[in-house]
Amino acid sequence: MKEILLGNTAIALGAVTAGVRVAAGYPGTPSTEVLEGVAKYNTDGKISVEWSANEKAALEVAAGASWSGVRAIVTMKQVGLNVASDPLMSLGVIGTKGGMVIVVADDPGPISSQTEQDTRHFGKFANIPVLDPSSPEEAYEMTKYAFELSEKLHLPIILRPTTKVCHSSGTIEVDTEVYQYESEGFVKDPKWVIFPPLSYRRHLEIEQQQKEISVLFSRLPFNRIEGNGSIGIATGGATYAIVKDIVETFKLDVTILKSGAVFPPPDQLYGEFLHRVEKVLVLEELDPVIEEQLYHVMAVRKIERPIRGKLDGFVTPAGELRFENTLDYIEKFIGRKLKSIENKPVIDLPQRSPVLCAGCPHRASFYAVKKAMRGKKSVFCGDIGCYTLGNGKPLEMTDTCLCMGAGITVAQGIKKAEPDANVFAFIGDSTFFASGMTGLANAVYNGTNIIVVVLDNSTTAMTGHQPHPGIGRTIMNTSSPKIDICSVAKALGAGFVKKVNPFEFDEAVKTVREASEKNGVSVIIFEAPCVALVKSHGICTVEECTGCKKCIREIGCPALTVRARKVEINPALCYGCGLCTNICDRIIRL
């Protein structure tokens, strides 16, 4: 049967077909739909699927399952692997039993990430094989193969799709049979306990094994040489598909090296490729990984070919490769124009930057803090989530953002350096459970007077509304204990702890003032659900607008628009949250 599947869904279906029994992950664009896909295909409930509290937890859950002999998958975005890197490094030493696949989605651009890091380096760092799919179709095949490979090597396998694979769909002939197996359960063995002597022994074995995997990868169909011609193009991942389109469209006589199983590098195949061509252009997104591998093979095998790529500045070190710039590089490399793109004129158009939705409770929370602290020296540390958008005009309530959970701890550093400022740390509910609690403990333990504002919208909104430990529901829609953030804050020793609905605006402003006057660590929990989870509360309307636009200047809600110099409220967007009624008496909620 042929299906149109999103790359991430194809990975999910591949895992289900391969008989995965435990699936764990933490949401993060562009990886999120993988775990959601496993949950969707888990119709008989035989797979244990969970959103873990963070990526480290997810990877460890999967490791335990694998050590007990079942197939397991973990999913995360690239920065998630930074959080999970501690277990990853040790798992590379100890190894696995049941097939284990770690899906880590990279995001060239970056389009929705903090960094443009390249997960292929983690493979090398941890001695873990890396598969790099070029399309949803290949992602499906690679996922199934990755489980087999993991069991053959007793190592976890990193599957590293990028945004163009995760969020594109392809036509896939899907299997109907699911791989069946019996697991013997956890068998006690000293090999599951990492100690220095074991680590040393394993290190020797692993280095030897890397050489064997390289030989295997040189014969793997995911790695191959296509075409002939003395001009070589080495590529991998989503860029391979673009190169293929260009080569077919313009009927180019080139030899393509496609690197799909990219670590350990298939040295033999690389050597063969280098022998067949006179010069090489390397086209890959993120870091010059294939390029460096080729230089290494040239040095070891004493081959000399001119290579153009990122290392000599021929190809941009940052950002995406798309059809247009890839074509430019190929034209420049072969020394002739292939296409005269007749560019249409462009005009200036209004910018459409991402904004907090109309009715978003974060807007009310930010505005309450802004109003309470007006005229007082304050620093607003932000964190990662929809609320990072609080940095935009006109709110401008996010002064720092580093990585998940860092808001609370960065605030402590700022407070130490600037004791007379009111230092706030905003953090979302999902982020609080993922990596905020340790920071809170740190603030209490070290007596740093900061005000932590938990923006509790009852969901992980930014990544598409996943549940988390504070919700009382799992990814499989079963109920679970609901961890109360208020109680956690109290238990961690915060002095002032209060929960308020930010739309009860006067109360919210009062609470912020109160918290800022207290000594010790204060925690305010602004609780109101994300607009995507609830029906609208009605609608606001402006009566006889004077055209001063104060409402827009203060809160910048997307439902507030201007027509003929007067403010109008777009009924299709308004949620009737009523925040604007606190700014202007002429606005009323119907």
Next chain:
Amino acid sequence: MDILITGVGGQGIILASKILAYAYVIEGRNARTGETIGMSQRGGCVVSHVRAGNAHSPYIPVGGADLLLSFELCEGARRIPYLKKDGFAIVNTAMIIPVSTALGKSDYDVEKITKYISENTNAIFIDADRIAQECGSFRAVNTVLIGAACGLGVLELSTDSIIQSMKKNIRAQYLDLNINAFHSGMKATEEMREKCKIM
């Protein structure tokens, strides 16, 4: 066949691309889609590329689209450079004013934008939001626009395949409304069909 669908988050663009892509599969072709969603859940630019045939990569090159299906006026203008020389644009005249405009930092000049689109491509403007409302919900704007494209005869797809694909991709309780919206969209452009053939 390369179709670029564009608009603003929350307008149902991704579903529209799924419906089209699966309709091509029903007709025995390969299809792929590529989505660029960006940072915000709602209110940001969304573009989806639908490619039927044997292209390997998911994104349509600039100057390569046969059809531009635009859910919002200025978003349509933004993607005009993606169209082929003889490509078509079907543009919903509905506007979603960005916050930057409300704050007075950028201008949403309807006349200028409309003129730019008309001058640079074969464009058909329809008020798809109104048609969707008349069919029962503004959410059906995506199926209205698919109908409009079908009515123009530029999709290389039969009506049957599209309806079959809608049945697979739309939840049962919304299906009738959407099929109705699809037919209304079709009616809106069918009469323009002759005109397009001349162009």
